[in-house]
Amino acid sequence: MDAAARIATLVDWATSHGASLHPAVEVYQDPATGFSFRVKPSSDAPLAPWERVVSLPTSLSLSYLNAVSAASSSPSSTASSPASFPSDFLSKTPPHVVGRLFLAKQYLLGEGSFWWPYIQALPQPHDVDDWTLPPFWPADDAELLEGTNVEVGLEKIRADVRKEYNDASELLKLHGSERDKAISMQLYQWAYCIFSSRSFRPSLVLADKDQQNLPQGVRIDDFSVLLPVFDIGNHDMTADVRWDLQVDGPSCCELRVGREFGPGQQVYNNYSMKTNAELLLGYGFMIPESDGLHNDYTHVRKRTSTPNKASEEYYISRRPMDHPSSTLGRYRQELTVDLPQGKHMVGAFRHVQPDMVWDIFCTLTPPNERARILPISSTPTGSDEGDEEKKRQQKFFSGDVEEGSEAHAALEHTMAIIQHKVMQELERLEETDVEVPPGAEEALTRNQRLALEYRQRCRTVLENTLESMGVEGEEYV
Structure with a gap:
């Protein structure tokens, strides 16, 4: 067709x-x-x-909700309906996994599925190159992303998908139909990629009345939903x-x-504000760079006090975070630094999310010492601690500190930590660098071209950041 x-x-x-x-x-x-x-x-x-x-x-949506509905309308707990899964399987399997398996099962039903007209318009499982995201690329292609800041994400997705499929397969061997047992790892990977690249958060696209029949313990955003057309x-x-x-x-x-x-x-x-790293992993494409827009950011994980548990991420930008073309960078700045008129941010901080800079400084200086290290002029009566904190941020980010003071030492220490982190990322990239021999470009696959382009984008982010630490007023590419 x-x-x-x-x-x-x-x-x-x-x-x-x-x-x-x-x-x-x-x-x-x-x-x-x-x-x-x-x-x-x-x-x-x-x-x-x-x-x-x-x-x-x-x-017309397709998700975990349909799997639950199909099972509840089945005349027995063994779920004899060809569209449903056994109730025991549903109770023991995460909702997001059920949704993917439900899509795979609808594919196997062929024209017998209510959603067949939608499924036939999707990239088909046998056309692997049309749907595979980086976590499921051939090994030679995925290897080109080693040393970049998506490498950890790739490995986590692969491991999660493998475990999800193995756990679900064991349950379906015991309780599932012959069609359930026919869901292969490749078909589950296909369903994962379809949901990753096309789905929506249910709380944003489903009305309250569509959310009322969730099983106990399942929250509305524990899964994703596909919206045909x-x-x-x-x-x-x-x-x-x-x-x-x-x-x-x-x-x-x-x-x-x-x-x-x-x-x-x-x-x-608009799929919401996502960096090119997130778009590459979850959608398989990147936004091109232009004079008016760039979307290249290196993700740096912030560690919590809980061992081995990563929480939020910081961003390091290809261009200064406050540059007009840094759309996502300006959007993601949870900490807004309003510098006084006539002052500029220290060059070393311009490409780095302000939250990261301030958190490093706060780690270096105990709260009870901060007021002494960074004294500010008297504040108006009735001002709160937030106003005082903002004034300290303005002094620190603009470098308005006395040379030789403790504040100056903390400023230099913060700059050194950021520089060290950026250099580490660049060294990791260089250690895994790949050279394409002259004339071999034509033989590269689409995946390989995408991976090499992403490597270069990562390099540009890191090199521009290091350059800003030594030279101010430069042009950014």
Whole structure:
């Protein structure tokens, strides 16, 4: 079946069950982005901001909820319905794993599945190159990501998926149907990649009444949900979008974009603020760098006081965090540093998330010593501790400290720690570097090209950061 027939099958099925596209919008096959939304080239007018692009009844969604519903409607606990799983299996398996296995089972049902028109429009399990994300690349391709800051994520995903599949398979051998036992590791990996690259958080796209029948102990965001047709919109991190829920009558989720799109233009969704590292791991693509936008950040994990437990991450940016093109960097700055007019941030800190810098300083200086080390001018009556902390941050980030003082020593120590960390990351990258012989570029696979491009992006982030520690006022690439 060619692309046009697959699109027609999907759209006809969805609209016959209550979905709708804006009259000026169509689904088409884009050479670079695959199935996509666009304003019809023949349209007489543009798509205006905030007009409804697509409306999808949430009854067409596919997730763990459908597996639970199928089992509860089965006449016995052995779940004789071909769409369901045994109740014992459901009670012992994490919801997100059940959702993936339910998708795999629907694939095996073929045209007998209610969702077959949707599933046939997805990348198919046998077309491995069309759906594999980096964790499941061939070993020679995945090896090119060693030494980058996605290496740990790759290994964790592989290990988690292997364990999930093995645990589920053991349960299904005891209680499942023959079709359940036919779900292979590759088919589970396919389902993982489909959910990773196309799914939505249920709490954002499902109405309250769709969330009422969860089993005890299961929270609404313990799994993800697939939205046929709705998920065709590709990612634009600069797009202002709304996922509006309509609950009068059958619940529907609507995509609206706060931007005008002219005839022939692709209409985008926004998957939320994600770095290129996150997009590569979870979606298999990266956002190109331009003068007005970059999305290259090195992730640095912050360790908690609990051994071997990582919590939040910090970000090191290709360009200064406050640069107009650092869209995600400015969005992710939980700690906002408002420097006084006429002052500039110390060069060593410009590419680093301010939270990371301040946390390092706070680690070096006990709370009861901070006021003495970083004295500030008197604050107005009625000001709180937050105002005083902000003034100290301004002094520290601008380097407004007396040379030879304890504050100056702490400033230099903080800079040295950041420099050491960045150099460590760069050395790790160089130790695993790969040289492509002249003339061999044409033989590289898509995965290999993507991995080598990502390596270079990581290198640029780290080199720009080190450069900013020694030179201020430079141009950034």
